[in-house]
Amino acid sequence: EAGVVQSPRYKIIEKKQPVAFWCNPISGHNTLYWYLQNLGQGPELLIRYENEEAVDDSQLPKDRFSAERLKGVDSTLKIQPAELGDSAVYLCASSLVWGGEQYFGPGTRLTVT
C-alpha cells in the first residue's frame, strides 16, 4: 500500500513569490491534515479536511495561506506571497477516520530567500 505522497520534496523561492504544495493521501483515508514543522519543533496543525470539507482551519493564516481538497482526495496548500518566516517543512497526513492514527508524508521543505 502506498503511503502519503507529497511533492515537491524541496522548494526554494524568493520572498513575495507564490508556492504550492501537493498531497495525495492514502487511498480511502477521508481525513487529511496539513501541518507546519519548524526546525527543532513538533508539527503544528494548519488545517484538517473531512472529505472535501475544511472542518478546522483555525490555525491557517488566511491572509496568505489557502488550501483546497477538490473531490475529497488530493489536496493543495498554497502560500501567496511567501515570507521569510514561512521557511519550514510542510507535512501532510491522513487517517482512515477522524481520531485514528495519522500517517504522514515525507514533507516539503520550503526555503524562502
Add this chain to the structure above:
Amino acid sequence: AQSVAQPEDQVNVAEGNPLTVKCTYSVSGNPYLFWYVQYPNRGLQFLLKYITGDNLVKGSYGFEAEFNKSQTSFHLKKPSALVSDSALYFCAVRVLVSYNTDKLIFGTGTRLQVFP
C-alpha cells in the same frame, strides 16, 4: 493550557542497553497519547498509542510505552537499543477542541542517539 513536554532534547544510549524517552502531558479529561518517530528527511511514523486499557502499550520495532496517570507521563521504552533506532522521537496528545474538532499537540521532540 493543554500541552506535551519532552524534557530531554537528546538521549544517548549504548547499543544493547535499555532506553527511555520521557514525555509528560497536561490535558483535561482522559488523554489519547501517541509516539511518533522521524528519520532524517522522512515524515513521522506512528509507533504506538494509548487510548484506554492496559497501561503498558506495545508498538512497532520493539518499542513500548507506559501510561502513568498519577504522574501524567507516557514514557517510551525499549529493552535493548539498536543503532538503527537513532532518530527524532515525538510524543503527542490528542485534544478535543470542539464536538467535531480535535488536534494533535506534539512535544518538541527528543533526539535519540544510539552508539555502537
